[in-house]
Amino acid sequence: MIWKIYNHGFVVRTATVTIGFDLTRARLRKAPDFGLTDHVLTRIIQQCDALFISHRHEDHADEWVAQTFIDHDKPVVAPPDVWADQPVHRKITHLKREAHSLQSLPIQNGKRSLKVVVYPGHQGNEILCNNSLVFTPEGMSFAQTGDQSNGDDFTWSDHVGEHHRVDVLMPNCWTPDIDRTAKGFDPELIITGHENELGHTPDHREPFWLTYAKLEQSPYPLVLMGWGESFHYLPPTEVETRRNR
Ligand SMILES: [Zn+2]
Numbered sequence: 416m417i418w419k420i421y422n423h424g425f426v427v428r429t430a431t432v433t434i435g436f437d438l439t440r441a442r443l444r445k446a447p448d449f450g451l452t453d454h455v456l457t458r459i460i461q462q463c464d465a466l467f468i469s470h471r472h473e474d475h476a477d478e479w480v481a482q483t484f485i486d487h488d489k490p491v492v493a494p495p496d497v498w499a500d501q502p503v504h505r506k507i508t509h510l511k512r513e514a515h516s517l518q519s520l521p522i523q524n525g526k527r528s529l530k531v532v533v534y535p536g537h538q539g540n541e542i543l544c545n546n547s548l549v550f551t552p553e554g555m556s557f558a559q560t561g562d563q564s565n566g567d568d569f570t571w572s573d574h575v576g577e578h579h580r581v582d583v584l585m586p587n588c589w590t591p592d593i594d595r596t597a598k599g600f601d602p603e604l605i606i607t608g609h610e611n612e613l614g615h616t617p618d619h620r621e622p623f624w625l626t627y628a629k630l631e632q633s634p635y636p637l638v639l640m641g642w643g644e645s646f647h648y649l650p651p652t653e654v655e656t657r658r659n660r
Contacts, residue, residue: 416647417557417583419640421451422474423608425559425585426459429551431527435463435484436547436559436585439477443614453479460484464522465529468493469536469561470544474614478503490520492531494543512545514571515578527552532579534572537565546572548579555650558600559585562609569595576601582650584635588626589619597635603651605630605637 418426425436438459441450456479460466466484468476468491478498481491485506492508510518512535520529534546538561548558558581563572569592575581576599584602586593587609597605607630610623623639630637638646 416645417585417606418645419606419608419642420459421642422610422612422614423469423559423561423585423587425557425606425608426463427549427551427557427583428462429553429555431552432465432522432529433463434529434549434551434557435459435466436557437469437475437561437608438463438466438480439474440480441474441613442477443474445615446613449613456480457483460487460489463489464527465489465520466491467531467545467547467549467559468497469547469559469563470494470538470542471497472538472542472562474612475561481507488524490522492520492533492545492547494545496543512543515575517550534568534575536560536563536568536572538562539564548575548581550579555582556580557583557585558602559608560587560590560596562587563590563596566591569599572596573599575599583648588629589621593629594633597630597633602635604648605633605635606640606646607637 424438427434484491490508510533530550532548536544536546538544544561546560550556581600581602583604584600588607607626611620
């Protein structure tokens with residue numbers, strides 16, 4: 416089950432694990448009264464086993480959320496430049512940013528582990544932006560791209576699907592050339608995020624209809640969700656996968 420949380424946040428739950436991506440309270444400087452309460456976020460965090468933070472911007476990274484995960488002995492994975500000058504930095508897990516390489520992340524106090532590829536993405540030229548591809552113990556996989564927006568990164572993103580089977584791709588709706596990103600990851604399903612970011616000025620609050628317009632002709636199925644909605648994803652059977660290829 417996949418829940419979309421404001422704004423590029425997701426919670427993914429399978430039979431054995433629950434994973435958070437870019438969860439924040441959305442305490443936005445430009446919309447300070449909009450955010451979720453500590454209480455709501457704490458309840459969500461209690462359900463999760465790990466948090467993946469794509470990059471340092473406040474609409475993706477909330478230090479209070481990261482610290483609460485850590486206080487509950489749940490790993491937080493982020494690029495090395497997130498809160499580099501804060502005490503929380505040494506409690507954060509910095510996996511290698513390396514295309515296609517599977518790494519292991521213990522969760523649930525070592526009872527289980529996730530397999531993770533941290534693709535070395537960027538927002539623009541400077542900001543490190545992990546594109547995390549996470550495999551659950553069931554072998555299902557979920558990729559979230561943060562604010563990925565760097566033309567040079569197509570050198571690896573064009574080939575993700577050749578190395579790994581991707582179930583669900585959760586890209587930022589405004590990533591440049593979303594069709595090329597989709598083709599590179601070659602997922603079974605796309606669920607976009609980051610529509611109508613209230614922390615952005617109106618010219619950069621991409622509307623939901625624009626995502627639909629961009630992906631209407633895409634060969635990949637799209638589920639376009641509002642904040643708080645959920646979708647029960649069923650992976651294809653092996654026979655269906657072979658038939659589709
Ligand atoms: Zn963003």
